[in-house]
Amino acid sequence: MQSRILTDEQIARVHEVSLDILDRIGVIVPHEDMLSRLSDRGARVDASGQRVRIPADLIDWALGKAGKTFTLYGRDLSNTAEFGKGRRNYNAAAGQASWLDEPSGERRYATLDDVSTATRLADALESITIPGSMPDPHELPVQFRCVAVAAEMIRNTTKPITFWLYDRASAKYLVELLVALRGSEAEAEKYPLFYPFLEPISPLRFPMDGIDLLYETSRLNLPVPIGPMAQMGMSAPATMAGTIAQQNAEVLAGLVITQCVREGLPVCYGGLCHSFDMTTTQIIFGGPEQAIFGVAMTQMGKSYGLPVYINVGLTDSKRPDAQAGTESGITLQLGAAAGADIFGHMGICGADQAASPDLLVMQNEIISYVESVMRQMEFSDETFAVDVIDTVGPGGSFIAEMHTAGHFRKEMWFPKLFDRGYYDAWSADGARSMADRCTEKKRQLLAEHRPEPLPDEMSREFDRIVAAASSELTT
Numbered sequence: 214m215q216s217r218i219l220t221d222e223q224i225a226r227v228h229e230v231s232l233d234i235l236d237r238i239g240v241i242v243p244h245e246d247m248l249s250r251l252s253d254r255g256a257r258v259d260a261s262g263q264r265v266r267i268p269a270d271l272i273d274w275a276l277g278k279a280g281k282t283f284t285l286y287g288r289d290l291s292n293t294a295e296f297g298k299g300r301r302n303y304n305a306a307a308g309q310a311s312w313l314d315e316p317s318g319e320r321r322y323a324t325l326d327d328v329s330t331a332t333r334l335a336d337a338l339e340s341i342t343i344p345g346s347m348p349d350p351h352e353l354p355v356q357f358r359c360v361a362v363a364a365e366m367i368r369n370t371t372k373p374i375t376f377w378l379y380d381r382a383s384a385k386y387l388v389e390l391l392v393a394l395r396g397s398e399a400e401a402e403k404y405p406l407f408y409p410f411l412e413p414i415s416p417l418r419f420p421m422d423g424i425d426l427l428y429e430t431s432r433l434n435l436p437v438p439i440g441p442m443a444q445m446g447m448s449a450p451a452t453m454a455g456t457i458a459q460q461n462a463e464v465l466a467g468l469v470i471t472q473c474v475r476e477g478l479p480v481c482y483g484g485l486c487h488s489f490d491m492t493t494t495q496i497i498f499g500g501p502e503q504a505i506f507g508v509a510m511t512q513m514g515k516s517y518g519l520p521v522y523i524n525v526g527l528t529d530s531k532r533p534d535a536q537a538g539t540e541s542g543i544t545l546q547l548g549a550a551a552g553a554d555i556f557g558h559m560g561i562c563g564a565d566q567a568a569s570p571d572l573l574v575m576q577n578e579i580i581s582y583v584e585s586v587m588r589q590m591e592f593s594d595e596t597f598a599v600d601v602i603d604t605v606g607p608g609g610s611f612i613a614e615m616h617t618a619g620h621f622r623k624e625m626w627f628p629k630l631f632d633r634g635y636y637d638a639w640s641a642d643g644a645r646s647m648a649d650r651c652t653e654k655k656r657q658l659l660a661e662h663r664p665e666p667l668p669d670e671m672s673r674e675f676d677r678i679v680a681a682a683s684s685e686l687t688t
Contacts, residue, residue, distance in 0.1 A: 214589060216550035218508045224516050227454070231462035232269045234417070239266035240466045241418040244425060250473040267469055275469040280479030281518050283436040285343065286404040287487045288394065289371035294342045296436070296481055296520035296554045301587070303526070303580050305345035306558035307410075308377040311567035312348045312436040316532035316648050323348025327568070330659065331560070336370035337662035340394035340580035344369075347560050355379060356686040360386045363407070364675045367394060368667055375556045375557075378409045380422040384429040384518070386682040391433065393674045402433045408481075411471065413441035413463040415448035426468060431475040437455050438522050439467035440483020444496055447489035453505060456458070457461050460486040461513050481554065482519040484510020498527035498564045499540025504547045511551035520554040526576055531563045533575035533651045542579050549583050574651040574658075578630045585626035595621070630654060 219227070238631045241247055242265045252258040254274070257266040291292075294302040312323040327348040335344030336571040346362050353361055359379045366374045367390070378384055388401070395401040409430045411423050427437065441463040441500035443449035449456040464482055471478045488502040489495075497503065514521035526545035529539035548556055559580075560573030611617050630650045632639055643649075652655075667675070 214550045215287075216508050216547050217512060218505060221511045224512055227458050227513060228516070228569065228579075229459055230458040233458065233464055234462040235267040235466055237266070237274070238417065239264045239267075241415070242461070242470070243419070243421040246428075247424050247470060247473060251469070254469075254473060256469075265466075268308065269468055271463050271469055275465075275472040276517055278472045278476045279359055279468055279519070280436070280477050281520065283405070283479035283481075283520075284620070285373035285408065285436070286406060287370065288367055288406070288667075290404060292372040294373050294555070296479075300554070301549055301584070302342040302555040303340055304343035304375050304557040305331065305341055305573055306347050306560045306568055307375045308344040308349040309347060309561060309565065310349055310351070313562050313567040313569045313571075315652060316569070316571050317335055323568065324352055325361060327351040327617060328362055329369050331568060331570060331573075332366045332369035332374070333662060333664060334573065334655065334658055335560075336372060336664050337658040338352070338573065338577040340577045340584065341372075341553075341559065341573070343373045343375050343557075345374070345558060345560070347570070347573070349377070354683075354687045357383055357386070357682040359383050360390065360682040361679050363387055363390055364679050367406070367675070368666055368672070371664055374407050374688050376407065376424055378430070381425045381429050381646060382686055383682060384426040386686075388429060388433060389678050390675065393671065393678065395561035398433065405433065405435050408436045410483075411437050411439045411467050413439070413467055415441045415443035415463060416459060416466035417463060417466075419467070419470065424474075427471065427474045427478075431478055434475065434478060436479035436481060437467075438481035438483050439464050439471065440481075440485040440522055441467075442496075442524075442554060443486040444489040445486065445502065446491065447496075449486065453502065453509075456486050456488075456508070457509055457513070460484065460510065461636070475541040479531075480519060481522050482510075482514030482517065483522045484514055484553075485522065485524045486510065487524065496564045497529060498524075499529045499536075499544060501543075503527070503540075504544045507544060507548040507553070508551040511548065511553040515552060516530070522555045522557070523548050523551075523553045523559065525553075526556050526559060526574070527561060527564075529564055531566060533571050533648045534568075534646075535581065537572060537575060538579065538647070539635075541576055541611075542582070545579060546583050546586060549587055551670065570655050570659075571648065571651045574655045575630065575647065578628060582626065582631075 285294040311320040312327045331347035371561045391401045444458040445456040507523040525548035528540040560575040562569035564668040
């Protein structure tokens with residue numbers, strides 16, 4: 214199954230327009246050393262205005278140098294997220310300011326305990342490949358917050374993790390955590406656990422800290438997703454074509470920057486553009502434009518041979534309801550059929566309104582549904598089952614056949630939360646809604662699931678690293 218929106222001619226045209234944007238208009242790069250490196254590579258640099266105009270041959274150089282496949286490894290090395298290898302990965306959200314304990318409840322500022330809860334829940338959800346921190350703990354100073362978050366996440370999952378990195382100083386301690394986890398710098402480079410996310414600021418600007426911290430994480434050759442969130446009509450043109458071209462230009466500029474930090478650094482193409490709602494004056498997460506953007510940006514990233522990250526499977530709804538299911542399911546299915554490598558961020562209540570564990574549980578079920586749709590059918594003598602059809606004959610039933618018993622479990626998808634029961638049974642069970650079932654499942658998983666604990670010596674080393682980061686970075 215495959216979904217396509219852009220023709221080959223349109224892909225070529227987007228690329229051509231993006232090159233024109235970068236060569237004629239350029240991007241703002243507020244980083245002195247990077248400006249020097251870009252100039253050395255042939256970019257036209259206006260140092261006083263920090264504007265860089267990037268020629269097409271520099272884009273070609275970066276595309277030729279960039280690593281196009283990589284794997285993230287959990288604390289348990291058998292838990293992996295593979296990129297550029299034909300596998301689909303799903304991650305929970307990273308860094309929402311608020312936390313929602315229950316659907317329709319009161320939002321509150323998040324805490325480090327909420328990070329523990331979110332991570333442990335994602336560890337238990339079989340369809341979530343990469344747990345995200347989900348909330349951003351408000352009580353911790355921002356200067357070392359990401360270090361404490363990473364340590365807490367590692368304690369609560371054996372899968373790869375994702376969270377927001379802050380700056381180069383704190384990234385040094387994150388590298389130290391990863392080296393402590395793996396036992397050596399060589400093993401930390403061989404088995405990356407997380408990646409730093411380079412997010413250009415649309416239109417056509419880069420954050421100083423986002424570039425600067427790569428100088429630290431590149432020591433371990435950590436992969437870099439490059440993902441602006443250009444908003445159609447707000448931080449990008451009010452047309453889909455213009456937004457796609459600008460987003461593509463920003464990603465290509467980011468690609469050049471990563472290769473100027475370290476040649477061969479693995480990257481992921483972030484097709485994360487959105488549209489801006491002129492009625493509500495906020496970003497749109499689940500509209501039909503999001504499905505179009507997801508497919509189109511996947512096609513663009515794949516045209517460069519890069520793994521692709523898209524923002525689908527999201528919703529503008531505030532609870533696990535019909536709207537959330539519709540928006541999450543349709544956009545995620547089309548994105549998966551387009552061939553993207555990772556989809557996120559799951560578990561967000563509305564458009565960055567809060568982190569919601571209940572929505573994460575529902576989206577886990579939707580991912581399972583989508584993965585079943587994407588399965589490969591087997592066409593063999595065994596599955597055509599002509600002999601069984603002959604045995605049953607006209608007017609018979611297949612329910613009692615051994616062939617049925619041997620095949621139905623792998624040929625059909627069986628939900629864990631969606632309701633398929635008889636009406637009377639559903640009514641007798643309290644006529645529970647999808648939201649009710651999500652909440653019940655969330656509570657069950659949090660009550661029962663405990664990931665493998667860290668060894669005591671390693672846990673103490675993590676405490677030491679977090680304490681050192683807190684002492685050095687907040688004084």
